[in-house]
Amino acid sequence: MPVNAGYDYFAAQKKYQEAKTLDEKIRALEELIRVSPGHKGAENVLAQLKTKLSKLKSQRVSAKKKSGGRVTTVPKTGAAQVCIVGFANSGKSELLKALTGIGEPSPTPYSTKSPRVGMMLYEDVQIQIVEIPSSMQPEFLSIAHNSELVVFLYDAAKPEDVERLMETAEREDLKNVLWVANVISAKKAVGFAVNASTGENVDELKRAVWHRLRLVRIYTKVAGKPAETRPMTLPKGCTVRDVARDVHKDFLKNFKFARVWGSAKFPGAQVGLDHIVKDKDTIEIHVS
Ligand SMILES: Nc1nc2c(ncn2[C@@H]2O[C@H](COP(=O)(O)OP(=O)(O)O)[C@@H](O)[C@H]2O)c(=O)[nH]1
Numbered sequence: 001m002p003v004n005a006g007y008d009y010f011a012a013q014k015k016y017q018e019a020k021t022l023d024e025k026i027r028a029l030e031e032l033i034r035v036s037p038g039h040k041g042a043e044n045v046l047a048q049l050k051t052k053l054s055k056l057k058s059q060r061v062s063a064k065k066k067s068g069g070r071v072t073t074v075p076k077t078g079a080a081q082v083c084i085v086g087f088a089n090s091g092k093s094e095l096l097k098a099l100t101g102i103g104e105p106s107p108t109p110y111s112t113k114s115p116r117v118g119m120m121l122y123e124d125v126q127i128q129i130v131e132i133p134s135s136m137q138p139e140f141l142s143i144a145h146n147s148e149l150v151v152f153l154y155d156a157a158k159p160e161d162v163e164r165l166m167e168t169a170e171r172e173d174l175k176n177v178l179w180v181a182n183v184i185s186a187k188k189a190v191g192f193a194v195n196a197s198t199g200e201n202v203d204e205l206k207r208a209v210w211h212r213l214r215l216v217r218i219y220t221k222v223a224g225k226p227a228e229t230r231p232m233t234l235p236k237g238c239t240v241r242d243v244a245r246d247v248h249k250d251f252l253k254n255f256k257f258a259r260v261w262g263s264a265k266f267p268g269a270q271v272g273l274d275h276i277v278k279d280k281d282t283i284e285i286h287v288s
């Protein structure tokens with residue numbers, strides 16, 4: 001920890017620790033380097049950070065090379081992006097359809113030629129779901145690298161697929177993954193299973209996705225008015241400071257106190273910037 005590191009440094013450090021994708025990590029590390037104290041005592045730490053940054057950048061270059069320079073990206077919308085990865089006919093399109101209403105399942109293998117995108121509603125949160133083609137070419141796997149969660153889907157009747165899929169997971173070094181068996185012809189499955197065409201366990205999968213994203217919903221409100229009906233989402237463990245900063249940077253600069261319904265000692269209790277917010281909190285920020 002650099003001597004005399006300021007608040008910005010710790011905030012950037014937290015962002016870096018929470019970054020999941022390569023691009024997010026690079027962005028967070030650049031920010032961390034930018035806000036690092038420039039004095040002598042901090043030189044070593046700064047050098048370490050710079051080495052780490054160049055390593056991550058070369059990882060990104062080699063990922064791009066593997067895909068022949070082509071990288072397909074799906075612009076993120078909603079609270080998070082979740083990528084469905086699996087072999088041909090494992091039921092990815094069927095699952096996309098069950099989760100979002102969009103998707104064209106087909107008995108013909110490799111019929112999904114480009115990424116397919118839908119929006120899943122979990123309670124009042126919109127989560128983007130992307131199906132990538134079964135070919136799993138690097139240019140499509142780049143989507144999995146950039147998403148917050150990967151659902152590895154396999155046909156429960158083909159245990160050999162699980163092994164092959166695990167090899168992919170290991171090779172690609174994907175961190176946040178959820179293994180899901182699709183009960184197509186199998187009678188039963190080991191582990192968490194859905195039936196994408198009948199919808200069995202699909203609601204449980206939605207809940208599992210939400211939990212694995214490790215987010216909290218916050219409803220902001222203005223004094224004397226009802227709270228917003230649409231929540232903002234932030235990483236679990238974040239504080240009133242993060243909420244204030246997300247609403248508007250002036251809210252943080254001119255912050256006086258906040259009233260919190262939910263995680264506070266009593267409904268509407270006053271809290272400071274360091275208060276850790278919880279899922280479904282309502283927050284009223286007071287500024288000077
Ligand atoms: N009975 C049954 N059929 C399924 C299920 N999931 C997919 N299928 C069928 O299996 C075929 C391949 O599904 P699809 O979603 O296109 O697989 P993808 O290649 O992984 O996208 C289609 O004919 C689907 O209707 C399931 O859970 N149960």
Ligand SMILES: [Mg+2]
Binds near residue numbers: 104112131
């Ligand atoms: Mg498909």
